[in-house]
Amino acid sequence: MNRNDLPDIATETSTLQGALSRVGMEQIALPLQVAGQGIVGRASAGVSLDNASARGVHMSRLYLALSALENRELSIDEVEGVLDAFLDTHQGLSDRAFLDLSGEAMLRRPALVSPLSGWKAYPFTLRCRKDTQGLQATLELTIGYSSTCPCSAALARQLIQQSFDEHFQDTPLTHEAVHDWLGSEQGVPATPHSQRSQTHLSLRLKNTPEALPLEAAINRVEDALGTALQTAVKRVDEQAFALANGQNLMFCEDAARRLHHTLQTQEEVIGFRCRLCMPRACMRTTPWPAVSGTGRAVVRLSDPFVAMQCAQVRNGWDISQDLRIENTRTNTLSSLCYDITYLLVDDNDACFPGLEFL
Known part of the structure; x- marks a missing residue:
């Protein structure tokens, strides 16, 4: 038996007719390249089923078209090419194609002052669709x-002022005394909250x-x-x-x-x-x-x-x-x-x- 002898149920006519807005697959593992770094991506691919009498779409054709994105720098142009492939392989069945790609982009970020650097992960999803x-x-x-709360900062400053008044009420006010007090734990009795x-x-x-x-x-x-x-x-x-x-x-x-x-x-x-x-x-x-x-x-x-x-x-x-x-x-x-x-x-x-x- 050769491949042409195998039954293709998707080409049959559905007994219960009706168009479907989206049919496809989700959470497909796919190696992607974003910002020059390889990542483990996830793809959700689909097309509309506009032929109300068609039994279904061709899932394998959607899956195979995703290979065009493997280990290539992600771009709108590349994604559009995949969406075109979705529609080309579903002529007479579908007028719209969908592709969502998600993952975590890895970017190396420098420290603020020192020469150190480290990696940060940025979750992203690219949602694309193509139609007429x-x-x-x-x-x-x-x-x-x-983010540091401005209200909390104002309240902390007020407490610092009160502590300053209490400490220097009977203490000579000199530059050295104020400098030493500000550098002590007593000089910062409150800090603003951040998150x-x-x-x-x-x-x-x-x-x-x-x-x-x-x-x-x-x-x-x-x-x-x-x-x-x-x-x-x-x-x-x-x-x-x-x-x-x-x-x-x-x-x-x-x-x-x-x-x-x-x-x-x-x-x-x-x-x-x-x-x-x-x-x-x-x-x-x-x-x-x-x-x-x-x-x-x-x-x-x-x-x-x-x-x-x-x-x-x-x-x-x-x-x-x-x-x-x-x-x-x-x-x-x-x-x-x-x-x-x-x-x-x-x-x-x-x-x-x-x-x-x-």
């Missing part, structure tokens, strides 16, 4: 950073053949926040990190606005969603996580509502006039996060606020 309207690519990133925070980004990317702008986006975000998490450190780096935290006191609101102004200038990004949070394990004063979210994704410019809004946009429109930042702070301080969503609509950085947050 073209290719859509969205890069999701999680980036950790340190590891996270920003979760969803970036709508331009369809360019260059390598994935993952490292560039991470660098911009960490530079904007000013307190990126460290790897290998010596005491001189610890001191520099303490200084950076002291000079970058941030609420979630402050971090969100920094990222808004940073991401809207990144050429490879035509839209973004930004979510900031402090995980429960990293909170210093409360046992619950600080989180917030929105159920709205960045919409296409072809959307009628978007087109109507874009027609009203003029050059020089001040985004701060219409920027909607969803405040989910509660009376119990269980949520301290903001979400920003917007789209660029022309080459002059004119933009419009997203749809209502859910």
